[in-house]
Amino acid sequence: MTCQTALSLLDDFVDGELSQALAEEVSVHLEGCPRCRLEADETKSLKELLRQSEVRDPGRDYWPETSQLILARTVQSASAQEPHHTTADQLADQRNAFVRALLSLAASLVILVSAVVVGQSQKSTATLSSPDNPVLLTSSLAQRLDPDFQIVTHEERTRLAKGMLLMGPPGPFGRIAGLMELINLASPGFTEP
Amino acid sequence: MNKEVPELVKRFVEGDQKAFADLVTRFQKKLYALAYRILGNHLDADEVVQETFVRVYRKRKELKDVNYFSTFLVRIATNYAIDLLRKRKGHSSILEDTTSLPGNVQLSLSHRVATPSEMFENKWLMEEITKALEKLPPRQKLTAILHDIEGYSKAEIADFFECPQATVRSNLHIARTKLKKILKKRLSSKEQK
Ligand SMILES: [Zn+2]
Numbered sequence: 001m002t003c004q005t006a007l008s009l010l011d012d013f014v015d016g017e018l019s020q021a022l023a024e025e026v027s028v029h030l031e032g033c034p035r036c037r038l039e040a041d042e043t044k045s046l047k048e049l050l051r052q053s054e055v056r057d058p059g060r061d062y063w064p065e066t067s068q069l070i071l072a073r074t075v076q077s078a079s080a081q082e083p084h085h086t087t088a089d090q091l092a093d094q095r096n097a098f099v100r101a102l103l104s105l106a107a108s109l110v111i112l113v114s115a116v117v118v119g120q121s122q123k124s125t126a127t128l129s130s131p132d133n134p135v136l137l138t139s140s141l142a143q144r145l146d147p148d149f150q151i152v153t154h155e156e157r158t159r160l161a162k163g164m165l166l167m168g169p170p171g172p173f174g175r176i177a178g179l180m181e182l183i184n185l186a187s188p189g190f191t192e193p
Numbered sequence: 194m195n196k197e198v199p200e201l202v203k204r205f206v207e208g209d210q211k212a213f214a215d216l217v218t219r220f221q222k223k224l225y226a227l228a229y230r231i232l233g234n235h236l237d238a239d240e241v242v243q244e245t246f247v248r249v250y251r252k253r254k255e256l257k258d259v260n261y262f263s264t265f266l267v268r269i270a271t272n273y274a275i276d277l278l279r280k281r282k283g284h285s286s287i288l289e290d291t292t293s294l295p296g297n298v299q300l301s302l303s304h305r306v307a308t309p310s311e312m313f314e315n316k317w318l319m320e321e322i323t324k325a326l327e328k329l330p331p332r333q334k335l336t337a338i339l340h341d342i343e344g345y346s347k348a349e350i351a352d353f354f355e356c357p358q359a360t361v362r363s364n365l366h367i368a369r370t371k372l373k374k375i376l377k378k379r380l381s382s383k384e385q386k
Pocket residue numbers: 002003004006029033035036037
């Protein structure tokens with residue numbers, strides 16, 4: 001066996017994934033070749049070293065607290081809507097439809113203008129507590145390109161809904177969606193089917 | 194314990210919320226350890242854990258085979274972790290002062306139990322390993338962690354990343370070669386022992 005062949009098989013050799021016959025051939029080569037042997041020993045030591053790395057336990061309270069948080073974001077929010085409301089999935093779909101509609105709007109240059117207008121209208125009406133930067137609005141829209149991204153805060157949803165209402169295309173996925181969202185935010189559950 | 198998992202998963206997919214809560218409890222530690230190794234700090238690890246379960250909940254209908262729950266979970270977690278890594282690029286994750294973390298009793302997540310003096314030594318080792326891993330691009334880093342630390346097979350990792358096994362092999366080889374270079378001192382001092 002040449003060094004080149006031996007080296008190409010070393011990872012699998014160290015991982016114990018070669019057939020017995022092939023593993024034996026590699027072993028024989030390593031016995032007679034210090035250079036390849038060193039390579040194999042280093043890979044073995046590296047694996048051992050990595051296995052020693054440990055993760056610090058974040059504390060006993062962390063686990064129940066985190067599972068509570070996760071359940072609050074999923075199961076409990078779904079069951080809170082019952083019986084005549086929607087599941088969390090439908091809610092998420094609805095939000096995503098809203099976000100997608102918003103994104104199609106964002107695709108045009110109009111968004112730059114609208115971002116500024118929304119930014120200014122928010123400042124002038126001063127309905128939101130934090131002074132919103134128009135640039136921030138556009139960058140947060142970019143984040144929404146991720147279809148898995150959920151609108152989390154009430155404030156964010158309000159901001160997007162306002163933008164939709166002011167600048168969105170007419171129709172159920174445009175301004176109407178913005179309006180519904182705003183009404184919904186003002187009185188949760190109102191527009192849920 | 195593992196025998197019950199497919200049954201739990203089946204109930205979870207059918208909408209059983211208690212089953213979901215049980216799955217969170219069962220898998221959160223494993224997921225946290227993986228996320229911590231990838232991101233190198235508690236806050237990001239926490240974010241990965243929460244977001245992964247929320248996504249698993251929302252995507253549960255996509256889970257075709259209850260036996261693949263763990264793959265499903267890790268796939269979602271690794272994808273999210275890669276996104277976070279890319280986002281963090283440039284301002285690399287801070288190596289946190291582990292003594293300031295809550296819960297000084299640690300190591301419950303590790304592969305082995307260490308004595309107090311080993312724990313001190315291990316803190317430095319952990320930092321060195323984390324720093325070395327940070328020098329790798331996301332895919333190589335994750336492949337090394339999943340294979341050499343977490344013990345997943347190449348086939349499983351190919352499943353997580355939805356890529357050919359050959360890609361996993363080459364990523365692993367490149368990652369190991371780089372790590373051997375970076376951790377050379379550690380490796381040679383080990384070999385002398
Ligand atoms: Zn050789």
